[in-house]
Amino acid sequence: MDSTHIKANANKHRFTKEMTYIEAKAFQDELEDEINVQRQKEGKRPFIWDMGSELTDQGISNADPESGYNVKGEREKHFAYPTHTACDEHGFVLDVVVTSGNIHDSQAAVQLVKKVKRGFLEMKHVVADAAYKTPMLTRFSSQTHVRPVLSYTRSKGKEEFLSLKLYVNDEYYDCYLCPGNQELTFSTVNCKEYRKYKSDPKKCMLCLLLNECKTSESNQSTCLGNVC
Structure with a gap:
């Protein structure tokens, strides 16, 4: 499973700036509830999730408002649609999910795994890069008896300390x-x-x-x- 971008038919210089809510990640509410249940068991105060922090300043295309502004270097700025594609081990495409620009990768990944699982019940693993390495996808995969195989993420820390x-x-x-x-x-x-x-x-x-x-x-x- 991996994603790429389809360039939208929209001028990258013609857009308006709007404050919009970031699309909720898959299983976000469920995870937040689980965190607070765990904290209450420990006698600690539950978190109050600040919805205001989910606001972001986004560029909205005048010609195609549903597309998303994609930036990959100064020469690769354009409005586009993220496309998430699942293939089998031979490279044959099993299914595709196309989303608007404000949909989080984890949300699209869950949709794609659902679609492929319905068509191919024998699916046992899903392989993806680090962009899909989220608690949401891991939880969903385990619930549907699909093992996620995700790229290793280098541990972050100061060089003077033990890795x-x-x-x-x-x-x-x-x-x-x-x-x-x-x-x-x-x-x-x-x-x-x-x-x-x-x-x-x-x-x-x-x-x-x-x-x-x-x-x-x-x-x-x-x-x-x-x-x-």
Whole structure:
């Protein structure tokens, strides 16, 4: 599964600026409810989701308002329609979803997987690049018994600290193990839909890797994992 753009028959210099709401991501409401349920179990306040933060300033084409403004370098600015295509392992097209410019990739991906699954019940995997690597698509795929195979995303962090890819996830015990062989246990779910894990600061104080570890001022190591 991958996406490309079909150029719209619209002048890229003729548009108006409008404040519009970003299209909701697939399963967004369900994930937000799950986050708050988890936080309430921990005795923490639920998040109040700010809909105003979803407003964005978008360029709307005068000729084709449903298209979206696509930017890929100074020479590749144009209004276009994102097209999401699913192929089998031989390169034959199984189905296509064409959306307007304000539809999030995860929303289109869910629609496409639904369509292909209806036509090909034997489908067991969906392969896509990092643009589709969202909690929403992962959750939907697992619910429909389709395994998502998504591109590896390089761990982000400062060079002077230990790489986050050195932290090992133990799914059975729902924890992470740091390079110092210390356990990071589940703490909470943050507002960005990630599960947060923390170490025991008393053990971190005695660790030989303390100065190389990404820790807080309280000498506590943290690690983030996906909600799903």
